[in-house]
Amino acid sequence: MDKRHFATFYETYVERIYKFVFYRVGGNKALAQDLTQDVFLKAFQAFDRYDPAVSQVSWLYTIARNHLINDHAKRRPGVDLEEVEGTMLAAEDVRGRFAQRHDEQKLLETLTMIPVEDAKLVRMKYLEGWSFQDLEAIFEKKSGALRVQATRALKKVKQLLRDPHS
Amino acid sequence: MNLWNIKRRFASMSRHARPDREFVNALRRELQIKGYLSVPYFQRFHVWWKRALATSSLVIFGLIGTGTYAYASPSVLPDHPLYPVRTTLEQAELNVARGAKAKARVQSKLIARHLHALSKSVSVQERFEDEEADEQDVIHEDVQDVVTLEQQILSEMTVDKALFDEDENILLNKALKEQARRVQQRLQVVKRHRQNTR
Incomplete structure:
Protein backbone atom coordinates (compact mmCIF):
# COMPACT_ATOMS: atom_id res chain seq x y z
CA MET A 1 0.00 0.00 0.00
CA ASP A 2 1.15 3.55 -0.74
CA LYS A 3 3.19 4.87 2.19
CA ARG A 4 1.63 8.30 1.76
CA HIS A 5 -1.48 6.86 3.42
CA PHE A 6 0.46 6.01 6.55
CA ALA A 7 -0.29 9.42 8.11
CA THR A 8 -4.03 8.71 8.12
CA PHE A 9 -3.29 5.25 9.41
CA TYR A 10 -1.27 6.69 12.28
CA GLU A 11 -3.91 9.27 13.24
CA THR A 12 -6.65 6.64 13.19
CA TYR A 13 -4.99 3.99 15.29
CA VAL A 14 -2.41 5.61 17.57
CA GLU A 15 -4.75 5.95 20.55
CA ARG A 16 -6.18 2.45 20.27
CA ILE A 17 -2.77 0.85 19.84
CA TYR A 18 -1.42 2.81 22.80
CA LYS A 19 -4.31 1.65 25.02
CA PHE A 20 -3.90 -1.91 23.74
CA VAL A 21 -0.23 -1.86 24.76
CA PHE A 22 -0.84 0.10 27.97
CA TYR A 23 -3.16 -2.53 29.42
CA ARG A 24 -0.74 -5.31 28.50
CA VAL A 25 2.35 -3.82 30.10
CA GLY A 26 0.76 -3.40 33.50
CA GLY A 27 -0.11 0.27 32.96
CA ASN A 28 3.54 1.30 32.61
CA LYS A 29 3.22 4.59 30.72
CA ALA A 30 6.85 4.95 29.62
CA LEU A 31 7.01 1.35 28.41
CA ALA A 32 3.66 1.71 26.64
CA GLN A 33 4.97 4.78 24.81
CA ASP A 34 8.19 3.02 23.74
CA LEU A 35 6.33 -0.04 22.52
CA THR A 36 3.69 2.02 20.70
CA GLN A 37 6.48 3.84 18.89
CA ASP A 38 8.11 0.53 17.94
CA VAL A 39 4.79 -0.83 16.68
CA PHE A 40 4.32 2.12 14.34
CA LEU A 41 7.91 1.97 13.11
CA LYS A 42 7.46 -1.71 12.33
CA ALA A 43 4.08 -1.04 10.73
CA PHE A 44 5.61 1.60 8.48
CA GLN A 45 8.43 -0.70 7.41
CA ALA A 46 5.86 -3.35 6.46
CA PHE A 47 3.33 -0.90 5.07
CA ASP A 48 4.17 -1.39 1.39
CA ARG A 49 3.60 -5.13 1.88
CA TYR A 50 0.19 -4.52 3.44
CA ASP A 51 -2.67 -5.93 1.43
CA PRO A 52 -5.68 -3.56 1.55
CA ALA A 53 -7.95 -6.61 1.21
CA VAL A 54 -6.95 -7.54 4.76
CA SER A 55 -8.49 -5.59 7.62
CA GLN A 56 -6.22 -2.74 8.74
CA VAL A 57 -7.17 -3.41 12.34
CA SER A 58 -6.34 -7.07 12.14
CA TRP A 59 -3.00 -6.33 10.44
CA LEU A 60 -1.97 -3.71 12.98
CA TYR A 61 -3.26 -5.78 15.89
CA THR A 62 -1.10 -8.69 14.75
CA ILE A 63 2.00 -6.46 14.55
CA ALA A 64 1.31 -5.00 17.99
CA ARG A 65 0.59 -8.36 19.56
CA ASN A 66 3.68 -10.03 18.05
CA HIS A 67 5.83 -7.14 19.14
CA LEU A 68 4.47 -7.40 22.67
CA ILE A 69 5.10 -11.16 22.74
CA ASN A 70 8.71 -10.65 21.57
CA ASP A 71 9.26 -7.89 24.09
CA HIS A 72 7.68 -9.92 26.85
CA ALA A 73 9.83 -12.95 25.97
CA LYS A 74 12.93 -10.75 26.32
CA ARG A 75 11.89 -9.38 29.68
CA ARG A 76 10.38 -12.50 31.23
CA PRO A 77 11.73 -15.58 29.42
CA GLY A 78 9.64 -18.69 29.79
CA VAL A 79 6.38 -16.89 30.46
CA ASP A 80 3.85 -16.75 27.65
CA LEU A 81 2.04 -13.47 27.09
CA GLU A 82 -1.22 -15.38 26.69
CA GLU A 83 -0.88 -16.66 30.22
CA VAL A 84 -0.36 -13.30 31.80
CA GLU A 85 -2.63 -11.28 29.53
CA GLY A 86 -5.75 -12.18 31.49
CA THR A 87 -4.26 -11.21 34.81
CA MET A 88 -2.62 -7.97 33.62
CA LEU A 89 -5.49 -5.81 34.73
CA ALA A 90 -5.29 -7.14 38.24
CA ALA A 91 -1.61 -6.15 38.48
CA GLU A 92 -0.87 -3.79 41.35
CA ASP A 93 0.42 -0.90 39.21
CA VAL A 94 -2.60 -0.94 36.89
CA ARG A 95 -4.92 -1.13 39.85
CA GLY A 96 -3.07 1.73 41.45
CA ARG A 97 -3.92 3.95 38.48
CA PHE A 98 -7.62 3.28 38.73
CA ALA A 99 -7.89 2.78 42.46
CA GLN A 100 -9.33 6.23 43.11
CA ARG A 101 -12.73 4.60 42.86
CA HIS A 102 -13.41 1.43 44.72
CA ASP A 103 -15.98 0.26 42.15
CA GLU A 104 -13.49 0.68 39.27
CA GLN A 105 -10.97 -1.47 41.12
CA LYS A 106 -13.64 -4.10 41.73
CA LEU A 107 -14.57 -3.99 38.07
CA LEU A 108 -10.98 -4.72 37.03
CA GLU A 109 -10.80 -7.66 39.42
CA THR A 110 -14.10 -9.01 38.14
CA LEU A 111 -12.79 -8.98 34.57
CA THR A 112 -10.25 -11.62 35.56
CA MET A 113 -13.07 -13.88 36.75
CA ILE A 114 -14.97 -14.20 33.45
CA PRO A 115 -13.89 -16.44 30.50
CA VAL A 116 -10.70 -15.21 28.80
CA GLU A 117 -12.31 -14.47 25.42
CA ASP A 118 -15.16 -12.54 27.02
CA ALA A 119 -12.69 -10.54 29.11
CA LYS A 120 -10.59 -9.82 26.01
CA LEU A 121 -13.68 -8.66 24.11
CA VAL A 122 -14.86 -6.41 26.96
CA ARG A 123 -11.36 -5.02 27.40
CA MET A 124 -10.86 -4.27 23.70
CA LYS A 125 -14.33 -2.86 23.19
CA TYR A 126 -14.87 -0.82 26.34
CA LEU A 127 -11.38 -0.09 27.66
CA GLU A 128 -9.37 0.22 24.46
CA GLY A 129 -12.08 1.70 22.26
CA TRP A 130 -12.16 -0.71 19.29
CA SER A 131 -15.48 -0.82 17.46
CA PHE A 132 -17.37 -4.07 16.89
CA GLN A 133 -16.58 -3.74 13.16
CA ASP A 134 -12.87 -3.51 14.05
CA LEU A 135 -13.12 -6.57 16.24
CA GLU A 136 -14.80 -8.72 13.56
CA ALA A 137 -11.43 -9.56 12.00
CA ILE A 138 -9.70 -10.19 15.33
CA PHE A 139 -12.36 -12.46 16.81
CA GLU A 140 -13.44 -13.84 13.40
CA LYS A 141 -17.09 -13.27 14.27
CA LYS A 142 -19.79 -10.98 12.93
CA SER A 143 -20.26 -7.70 14.74
CA GLY A 144 -23.81 -8.71 15.73
CA ALA A 145 -22.51 -11.85 17.42
CA LEU A 146 -19.79 -9.83 19.16
CA ARG A 147 -22.38 -7.35 20.38
CA VAL A 148 -24.40 -10.19 21.92
CA GLN A 149 -21.27 -11.76 23.41
CA ALA A 150 -20.19 -8.43 24.92
CA THR A 151 -23.62 -7.86 26.47
CA ARG A 152 -23.60 -11.34 27.95
CA ALA A 153 -20.08 -10.77 29.29
CA LEU A 154 -21.18 -7.51 30.90
CA LYS A 155 -24.13 -9.30 32.48
CA LYS A 156 -21.69 -11.85 33.91
CA VAL A 157 -19.59 -8.98 35.28
CA LYS A 158 -22.71 -7.44 36.77
CA GLN A 159 -23.67 -10.73 38.39
CA LEU A 160 -20.17 -11.24 39.78
CA LEU A 161 -20.17 -7.71 41.18
CA ARG A 162 -23.37 -8.54 43.02
CA ASP A 163 -22.25 -11.96 44.21
CA PRO A 164 -18.52 -12.76 43.70
CA HIS A 165 -19.09 -16.43 44.58
CA SER A 166 -21.78 -17.05 41.94
CA MET B 1 -24.23 -1.35 39.42
CA ASN B 2 -26.34 -1.74 36.25
CA LEU B 3 -25.04 -2.38 32.72
CA TRP B 4 -25.09 1.30 31.83
CA ASN B 5 -23.03 2.11 34.92
CA ILE B 6 -20.54 -0.63 34.11
CA LYS B 7 -20.07 0.78 30.60
CA ARG B 8 -19.70 4.26 32.05
CA ARG B 9 -17.02 3.08 34.46
CA PHE B 10 -15.13 1.39 31.63
CA ALA B 11 -15.36 4.60 29.58
CA SER B 12 -13.97 6.53 32.52
CA MET B 13 -11.07 4.09 32.90
CA SER B 14 -10.50 4.21 29.16
CA ARG B 15 -10.10 7.99 29.36
CA HIS B 16 -7.42 7.51 32.04
CA ALA B 17 -5.46 5.30 29.66
CA ARG B 18 -5.37 7.81 26.81
CA PRO B 19 -1.90 8.61 25.48
CA ASP B 20 -0.58 12.06 26.39
CA ARG B 21 -1.07 14.62 23.64
CA GLU B 22 2.65 15.44 23.87
CA PHE B 23 3.54 11.81 23.22
CA VAL B 24 1.25 11.57 20.18
CA ASN B 25 2.64 14.80 18.76
CA ALA B 26 6.25 13.83 19.54
CA LEU B 27 5.82 10.46 17.85
CA ARG B 28 4.19 12.12 14.84
CA ARG B 29 7.12 14.55 14.62
CA GLU B 30 9.63 11.71 14.91
CA LEU B 31 7.90 9.75 12.16
CA GLN B 32 7.90 12.87 10.01
CA ILE B 33 11.61 13.51 10.65
CA LYS B 34 12.41 9.93 9.67
CA GLY B 35 10.45 10.56 6.49
CA TYR B 36 7.77 8.06 7.48
CA LEU B 37 5.00 10.61 7.36
CA SER B 38 4.88 12.70 4.22
CA VAL B 39 1.58 14.23 5.07
CA PRO B 40 -0.40 16.22 2.53
CA TYR B 41 -1.21 19.69 3.74
CA PHE B 42 -4.95 19.08 4.18
CA GLN B 43 -4.36 15.86 6.15
CA ARG B 44 -1.70 17.38 8.39
CA PHE B 45 -4.08 20.05 9.49
CA HIS B 46 -7.36 18.18 9.27
CA VAL B 47 -7.61 17.62 13.02
CA TRP B 48 -6.78 21.27 13.70
CA TRP B 49 -9.28 22.41 11.06
CA LYS B 50 -11.98 20.15 12.46
CA ARG B 51 -11.56 21.65 15.92
CA ALA B 52 -11.37 25.20 14.61
CA LEU B 53 -14.46 24.63 12.48
CA ALA B 54 -16.41 23.11 15.38
CA THR B 55 -15.45 25.95 17.73
CA SER B 56 -16.18 28.69 15.23
CA SER B 57 -19.51 27.06 14.31
CA LEU B 58 -20.49 27.05 17.98
CA VAL B 59 -19.48 30.68 18.34
CA ILE B 60 -21.31 31.68 15.14
CA PHE B 61 -24.49 29.81 16.14
CA GLY B 62 -24.29 31.41 19.58
CA LEU B 63 -23.93 34.88 18.09
CA ILE B 64 -26.71 34.33 15.57
CA GLY B 65 -29.00 32.99 18.31
CA THR B 66 -28.24 35.90 20.63
CA GLY B 67 -28.65 38.43 17.83
CA THR B 68 -31.96 36.92 16.70
CA TYR B 69 -33.27 36.92 20.26
CA ALA B 70 -32.11 40.49 20.88
CA TYR B 71 -33.64 41.70 17.62
CA ALA B 72 -36.94 39.84 17.72
CA SER B 73 -37.86 39.55 21.38
CA PRO B 74 -40.23 42.25 22.70
CA SER B 75 -38.75 41.75 26.18
CA VAL B 76 -35.43 43.31 25.12
CA LEU B 77 -35.98 46.85 26.43
CA PRO B 78 -33.48 49.55 27.48
CA ASP B 79 -32.89 47.88 30.87
CA HIS B 80 -32.05 44.53 29.22
CA PRO B 81 -28.36 43.53 28.81
CA LEU B 82 -28.98 42.71 25.14
Whole structure:
Protein backbone atom coordinates (compact mmCIF):
# COMPACT_ATOMS: atom_id res chain seq x y z
CA MET A 1 0.00 0.00 0.00
CA ASP A 2 1.15 3.55 -0.74
CA LYS A 3 3.19 4.87 2.19
CA ARG A 4 1.63 8.30 1.76
CA HIS A 5 -1.48 6.86 3.42
CA PHE A 6 0.46 6.01 6.55
CA ALA A 7 -0.29 9.42 8.11
CA THR A 8 -4.03 8.71 8.12
CA PHE A 9 -3.29 5.25 9.41
CA TYR A 10 -1.27 6.69 12.28
CA GLU A 11 -3.91 9.27 13.24
CA THR A 12 -6.65 6.64 13.19
CA TYR A 13 -4.99 3.99 15.29
CA VAL A 14 -2.41 5.61 17.57
CA GLU A 15 -4.75 5.95 20.55
CA ARG A 16 -6.18 2.45 20.27
CA ILE A 17 -2.77 0.85 19.84
CA TYR A 18 -1.42 2.81 22.80
CA LYS A 19 -4.31 1.65 25.02
CA PHE A 20 -3.90 -1.91 23.74
CA VAL A 21 -0.23 -1.86 24.76
CA PHE A 22 -0.84 0.10 27.97
CA TYR A 23 -3.16 -2.53 29.42
CA ARG A 24 -0.74 -5.31 28.50
CA VAL A 25 2.35 -3.82 30.10
CA GLY A 26 0.76 -3.40 33.50
CA GLY A 27 -0.11 0.27 32.96
CA ASN A 28 3.54 1.30 32.61
CA LYS A 29 3.22 4.59 30.72
CA ALA A 30 6.85 4.95 29.62
CA LEU A 31 7.01 1.35 28.41
CA ALA A 32 3.66 1.71 26.64
CA GLN A 33 4.97 4.78 24.81
CA ASP A 34 8.19 3.02 23.74
CA LEU A 35 6.33 -0.04 22.52
CA THR A 36 3.69 2.02 20.70
CA GLN A 37 6.48 3.84 18.89
CA ASP A 38 8.11 0.53 17.94
CA VAL A 39 4.79 -0.83 16.68
CA PHE A 40 4.32 2.12 14.34
CA LEU A 41 7.91 1.97 13.11
CA LYS A 42 7.46 -1.71 12.33
CA ALA A 43 4.08 -1.04 10.73
CA PHE A 44 5.61 1.60 8.48
CA GLN A 45 8.43 -0.70 7.41
CA ALA A 46 5.86 -3.35 6.46
CA PHE A 47 3.33 -0.90 5.07
CA ASP A 48 4.17 -1.39 1.39
CA ARG A 49 3.60 -5.13 1.88
CA TYR A 50 0.19 -4.52 3.44
CA ASP A 51 -2.67 -5.93 1.43
CA PRO A 52 -5.68 -3.56 1.55
CA ALA A 53 -7.95 -6.61 1.21
CA VAL A 54 -6.95 -7.54 4.76
CA SER A 55 -8.49 -5.59 7.62
CA GLN A 56 -6.22 -2.74 8.74
CA VAL A 57 -7.17 -3.41 12.34
CA SER A 58 -6.34 -7.07 12.14
CA TRP A 59 -3.00 -6.33 10.44
CA LEU A 60 -1.97 -3.71 12.98
CA TYR A 61 -3.26 -5.78 15.89
CA THR A 62 -1.10 -8.69 14.75
CA ILE A 63 2.00 -6.46 14.55
CA ALA A 64 1.31 -5.00 17.99
CA ARG A 65 0.59 -8.36 19.56
CA ASN A 66 3.68 -10.03 18.05
CA HIS A 67 5.83 -7.14 19.14
CA LEU A 68 4.47 -7.40 22.67
CA ILE A 69 5.10 -11.16 22.74
CA ASN A 70 8.71 -10.65 21.57
CA ASP A 71 9.26 -7.89 24.09
CA HIS A 72 7.68 -9.92 26.85
CA ALA A 73 9.83 -12.95 25.97
CA LYS A 74 12.93 -10.75 26.32
CA ARG A 75 11.89 -9.38 29.68
CA ARG A 76 10.38 -12.50 31.23
CA PRO A 77 11.73 -15.58 29.42
CA GLY A 78 9.64 -18.69 29.79
CA VAL A 79 6.38 -16.89 30.46
CA ASP A 80 3.85 -16.75 27.65
CA LEU A 81 2.04 -13.47 27.09
CA GLU A 82 -1.22 -15.38 26.69
CA GLU A 83 -0.88 -16.66 30.22
CA VAL A 84 -0.36 -13.30 31.80
CA GLU A 85 -2.63 -11.28 29.53
CA GLY A 86 -5.75 -12.18 31.49
CA THR A 87 -4.26 -11.21 34.81
CA MET A 88 -2.62 -7.97 33.62
CA LEU A 89 -5.49 -5.81 34.73
CA ALA A 90 -5.29 -7.14 38.24
CA ALA A 91 -1.61 -6.15 38.48
CA GLU A 92 -0.87 -3.79 41.35
CA ASP A 93 0.42 -0.90 39.21
CA VAL A 94 -2.60 -0.94 36.89
CA ARG A 95 -4.92 -1.13 39.85
CA GLY A 96 -3.07 1.73 41.45
CA ARG A 97 -3.92 3.95 38.48
CA PHE A 98 -7.62 3.28 38.73
CA ALA A 99 -7.89 2.78 42.46
CA GLN A 100 -9.33 6.23 43.11
CA ARG A 101 -12.73 4.60 42.86
CA HIS A 102 -13.41 1.43 44.72
CA ASP A 103 -15.98 0.26 42.15
CA GLU A 104 -13.49 0.68 39.27
CA GLN A 105 -10.97 -1.47 41.12
CA LYS A 106 -13.64 -4.10 41.73
CA LEU A 107 -14.57 -3.99 38.07
CA LEU A 108 -10.98 -4.72 37.03
CA GLU A 109 -10.80 -7.66 39.42
CA THR A 110 -14.10 -9.01 38.14
CA LEU A 111 -12.79 -8.98 34.57
CA THR A 112 -10.25 -11.62 35.56
CA MET A 113 -13.07 -13.88 36.75
CA ILE A 114 -14.97 -14.20 33.45
CA PRO A 115 -13.89 -16.44 30.50
CA VAL A 116 -10.70 -15.21 28.80
CA GLU A 117 -12.31 -14.47 25.42
CA ASP A 118 -15.16 -12.54 27.02
CA ALA A 119 -12.69 -10.54 29.11
CA LYS A 120 -10.59 -9.82 26.01
CA LEU A 121 -13.68 -8.66 24.11
CA VAL A 122 -14.86 -6.41 26.96
CA ARG A 123 -11.36 -5.02 27.40
CA MET A 124 -10.86 -4.27 23.70
CA LYS A 125 -14.33 -2.86 23.19
CA TYR A 126 -14.87 -0.82 26.34
CA LEU A 127 -11.38 -0.09 27.66
CA GLU A 128 -9.37 0.22 24.46
CA GLY A 129 -12.08 1.70 22.26
CA TRP A 130 -12.16 -0.71 19.29
CA SER A 131 -15.48 -0.82 17.46
CA PHE A 132 -17.37 -4.07 16.89
CA GLN A 133 -16.58 -3.74 13.16
CA ASP A 134 -12.87 -3.51 14.05
CA LEU A 135 -13.12 -6.57 16.24
CA GLU A 136 -14.80 -8.72 13.56
CA ALA A 137 -11.43 -9.56 12.00
CA ILE A 138 -9.70 -10.19 15.33
CA PHE A 139 -12.36 -12.46 16.81
CA GLU A 140 -13.44 -13.84 13.40
CA LYS A 141 -17.09 -13.27 14.27
CA LYS A 142 -19.79 -10.98 12.93
CA SER A 143 -20.26 -7.70 14.74
CA GLY A 144 -23.81 -8.71 15.73
CA ALA A 145 -22.51 -11.85 17.42
CA LEU A 146 -19.79 -9.83 19.16
CA ARG A 147 -22.38 -7.35 20.38
CA VAL A 148 -24.40 -10.19 21.92
CA GLN A 149 -21.27 -11.76 23.41
CA ALA A 150 -20.19 -8.43 24.92
CA THR A 151 -23.62 -7.86 26.47
CA ARG A 152 -23.60 -11.34 27.95
CA ALA A 153 -20.08 -10.77 29.29
CA LEU A 154 -21.18 -7.51 30.90
CA LYS A 155 -24.13 -9.30 32.48
CA LYS A 156 -21.69 -11.85 33.91
CA VAL A 157 -19.59 -8.98 35.28
CA LYS A 158 -22.71 -7.44 36.77
CA GLN A 159 -23.67 -10.73 38.39
CA LEU A 160 -20.17 -11.24 39.78
CA LEU A 161 -20.17 -7.71 41.18
CA ARG A 162 -23.37 -8.54 43.02
CA ASP A 163 -22.25 -11.96 44.21
CA PRO A 164 -18.52 -12.76 43.70
CA HIS A 165 -19.09 -16.43 44.58
CA SER A 166 -21.78 -17.05 41.94
CA MET B 1 -24.23 -1.35 39.42
CA ASN B 2 -26.34 -1.74 36.25
CA LEU B 3 -25.04 -2.38 32.72
CA TRP B 4 -25.09 1.30 31.83
CA ASN B 5 -23.03 2.11 34.92
CA ILE B 6 -20.54 -0.63 34.11
CA LYS B 7 -20.07 0.78 30.60
CA ARG B 8 -19.70 4.26 32.05
CA ARG B 9 -17.02 3.08 34.46
CA PHE B 10 -15.13 1.39 31.63
CA ALA B 11 -15.36 4.60 29.58
CA SER B 12 -13.97 6.53 32.52
CA MET B 13 -11.07 4.09 32.90
CA SER B 14 -10.50 4.21 29.16
CA ARG B 15 -10.10 7.99 29.36
CA HIS B 16 -7.42 7.51 32.04
CA ALA B 17 -5.46 5.30 29.66
CA ARG B 18 -5.37 7.81 26.81
CA PRO B 19 -1.90 8.61 25.48
CA ASP B 20 -0.58 12.06 26.39
CA ARG B 21 -1.07 14.62 23.64
CA GLU B 22 2.65 15.44 23.87
CA PHE B 23 3.54 11.81 23.22
CA VAL B 24 1.25 11.57 20.18
CA ASN B 25 2.64 14.80 18.76
CA ALA B 26 6.25 13.83 19.54
CA LEU B 27 5.82 10.46 17.85
CA ARG B 28 4.19 12.12 14.84
CA ARG B 29 7.12 14.55 14.62
CA GLU B 30 9.63 11.71 14.91
CA LEU B 31 7.90 9.75 12.16
CA GLN B 32 7.90 12.87 10.01
CA ILE B 33 11.61 13.51 10.65
CA LYS B 34 12.41 9.93 9.67
CA GLY B 35 10.45 10.56 6.49
CA TYR B 36 7.77 8.06 7.48
CA LEU B 37 5.00 10.61 7.36
CA SER B 38 4.88 12.70 4.22
CA VAL B 39 1.58 14.23 5.07
CA PRO B 40 -0.40 16.22 2.53
CA TYR B 41 -1.21 19.69 3.74
CA PHE B 42 -4.95 19.08 4.18
CA GLN B 43 -4.36 15.86 6.15
CA ARG B 44 -1.70 17.38 8.39
CA PHE B 45 -4.08 20.05 9.49
CA HIS B 46 -7.36 18.18 9.27
CA VAL B 47 -7.61 17.62 13.02
CA TRP B 48 -6.78 21.27 13.70
CA TRP B 49 -9.28 22.41 11.06
CA LYS B 50 -11.98 20.15 12.46
CA ARG B 51 -11.56 21.65 15.92
CA ALA B 52 -11.37 25.20 14.61
CA LEU B 53 -14.46 24.63 12.48
CA ALA B 54 -16.41 23.11 15.38
CA THR B 55 -15.45 25.95 17.73
CA SER B 56 -16.18 28.69 15.23
CA SER B 57 -19.51 27.06 14.31
CA LEU B 58 -20.49 27.05 17.98
CA VAL B 59 -19.48 30.68 18.34
CA ILE B 60 -21.31 31.68 15.14
CA PHE B 61 -24.49 29.81 16.14
CA GLY B 62 -24.29 31.41 19.58
CA LEU B 63 -23.93 34.88 18.09
CA ILE B 64 -26.71 34.33 15.57
CA GLY B 65 -29.00 32.99 18.31
CA THR B 66 -28.24 35.90 20.63
CA GLY B 67 -28.65 38.43 17.83
CA THR B 68 -31.96 36.92 16.70
CA TYR B 69 -33.27 36.92 20.26
CA ALA B 70 -32.11 40.49 20.88
CA TYR B 71 -33.64 41.70 17.62
CA ALA B 72 -36.94 39.84 17.72
CA SER B 73 -37.86 39.55 21.38
CA PRO B 74 -40.23 42.25 22.70
CA SER B 75 -38.75 41.75 26.18
CA VAL B 76 -35.43 43.31 25.12
CA LEU B 77 -35.98 46.85 26.43
CA PRO B 78 -33.48 49.55 27.48
CA ASP B 79 -32.89 47.88 30.87
CA HIS B 80 -32.05 44.53 29.22
CA PRO B 81 -28.36 43.53 28.81
CA LEU B 82 -28.98 42.71 25.14
CA TYR B 83 -30.50 46.11 24.37
CA PRO B 84 -27.23 47.51 22.89
CA VAL B 85 -27.16 44.51 20.53
CA ARG B 86 -30.71 45.30 19.47
CA THR B 87 -29.99 48.98 18.81
CA THR B 88 -26.83 48.06 16.88
CA LEU B 89 -28.77 45.62 14.70
CA GLU B 90 -31.56 48.12 14.13
CA GLN B 91 -29.03 50.79 13.21
CA ALA B 92 -27.38 48.35 10.82
CA GLU B 93 -30.78 47.56 9.25
CA LEU B 94 -31.39 51.26 8.84
CA ASN B 95 -27.96 51.82 7.29
CA VAL B 96 -28.43 48.96 4.85
CA ALA B 97 -31.74 50.41 3.54
CA ARG B 98 -31.03 52.21 0.25
CA GLY B 99 -32.74 55.55 -0.35
CA ALA B 100 -34.84 57.79 1.83
CA LYS B 101 -38.04 55.93 0.99
CA ALA B 102 -36.67 52.59 2.13
CA LYS B 103 -35.12 54.15 5.23
CA ALA B 104 -38.49 55.68 6.11
CA ARG B 105 -40.18 52.30 5.78
CA VAL B 106 -37.56 50.64 8.01
CA GLN B 107 -37.88 53.39 10.55
CA SER B 108 -41.68 53.02 10.57
CA LYS B 109 -41.29 49.31 11.17
CA LEU B 110 -38.82 49.88 14.03
CA ILE B 111 -41.06 52.41 15.72
CA ALA B 112 -44.01 50.07 15.45
CA ARG B 113 -41.93 47.34 17.07
CA HIS B 114 -40.80 49.67 19.85
CA LEU B 115 -44.39 50.57 20.55
CA HIS B 116 -45.41 46.94 20.60
CA ALA B 117 -42.57 46.09 23.01
CA LEU B 118 -43.51 49.01 25.24
CA SER B 119 -47.13 47.95 25.35
CA LYS B 120 -46.18 44.35 26.14
CA SER B 121 -43.76 45.44 28.85
CA VAL B 122 -46.48 47.43 30.60
CA SER B 123 -48.99 44.58 30.45
CA VAL B 124 -46.42 42.10 31.83
CA GLN B 125 -45.52 44.50 34.59
CA GLU B 126 -49.17 44.88 35.48
CA ARG B 127 -49.68 41.13 35.61
CA PHE B 128 -46.85 40.49 38.06
CA GLU B 129 -47.10 43.45 40.36
CA ASP B 130 -50.61 43.26 41.77
CA GLU B 131 -49.65 45.03 44.98
CA GLU B 132 -48.87 48.13 42.92
CA ALA B 133 -52.06 47.78 40.89
CA ASP B 134 -53.27 51.37 41.25
CA GLU B 135 -50.03 52.96 40.15
CA GLN B 136 -49.65 50.38 37.40
CA ASP B 137 -53.12 51.17 36.12
CA VAL B 138 -52.30 54.84 35.87
CA ILE B 139 -49.00 54.33 34.09
CA HIS B 140 -50.50 51.64 31.91
CA GLU B 141 -53.37 53.83 30.74
CA ASP B 142 -50.98 56.70 30.17
CA VAL B 143 -48.58 54.66 28.09
CA GLN B 144 -51.38 52.82 26.33
CA ASP B 145 -52.78 56.18 25.18
CA VAL B 146 -49.40 57.11 23.78
CA VAL B 147 -49.05 53.74 22.15
CA THR B 148 -52.47 53.96 20.50
CA LEU B 149 -51.85 57.50 19.34
CA GLU B 150 -48.48 56.68 17.87
CA GLN B 151 -49.78 53.56 16.20
CA GLN B 152 -52.53 55.65 14.61
CA ILE B 153 -50.02 58.21 13.40
CA LEU B 154 -47.82 55.49 11.99
CA SER B 155 -50.64 53.72 10.21
CA GLU B 156 -51.77 57.01 8.71
CA MET B 157 -48.23 57.64 7.53
CA THR B 158 -48.04 54.19 5.97
CA VAL B 159 -51.46 54.44 4.36
CA ASP B 160 -50.89 57.97 3.06
CA LYS B 161 -48.80 57.30 -0.02
CA ALA B 162 -48.13 60.99 -0.46
CA LEU B 163 -45.84 60.86 2.54
CA PHE B 164 -43.64 58.39 0.70
CA ASP B 165 -43.19 60.71 -2.26
CA GLU B 166 -39.61 61.87 -2.55
CA ASP B 167 -40.46 65.48 -1.76
CA GLU B 168 -41.98 64.49 1.53
CA ASN B 169 -39.19 62.25 2.72
CA ILE B 170 -37.54 64.84 4.92
CA LEU B 171 -40.80 65.63 6.67
CA LEU B 172 -41.53 61.95 7.13
CA ASN B 173 -38.09 61.27 8.58
CA LYS B 174 -38.45 64.13 10.99
CA ALA B 175 -41.86 62.95 12.09
CA LEU B 176 -40.63 59.40 12.60
CA LYS B 177 -37.58 60.53 14.56
CA GLU B 178 -39.84 62.60 16.77
CA GLN B 179 -42.05 59.58 17.33
CA ALA B 180 -39.01 57.45 18.20
CA ARG B 181 -37.82 60.06 20.68
CA ARG B 182 -41.22 60.10 22.34
CA VAL B 183 -41.26 56.31 22.57
CA GLN B 184 -37.85 56.38 24.25
CA GLN B 185 -39.03 59.06 26.66
CA ARG B 186 -42.12 57.05 27.60
CA LEU B 187 -39.96 54.01 28.10
CA GLN B 188 -37.71 55.92 30.48
CA VAL B 189 -40.76 57.07 32.45
CA VAL B 190 -41.97 53.50 32.78
CA LYS B 191 -38.52 52.33 33.77
CA ARG B 192 -38.12 55.03 36.42
CA HIS B 193 -41.58 54.33 37.76
CA ARG B 194 -40.80 50.63 37.97
CA GLN B 195 -37.58 51.34 39.87
CA ASN B 196 -39.36 53.71 42.26
CA THR B 197 -42.21 51.33 43.03
CA ARG B 198 -39.67 48.60 43.85
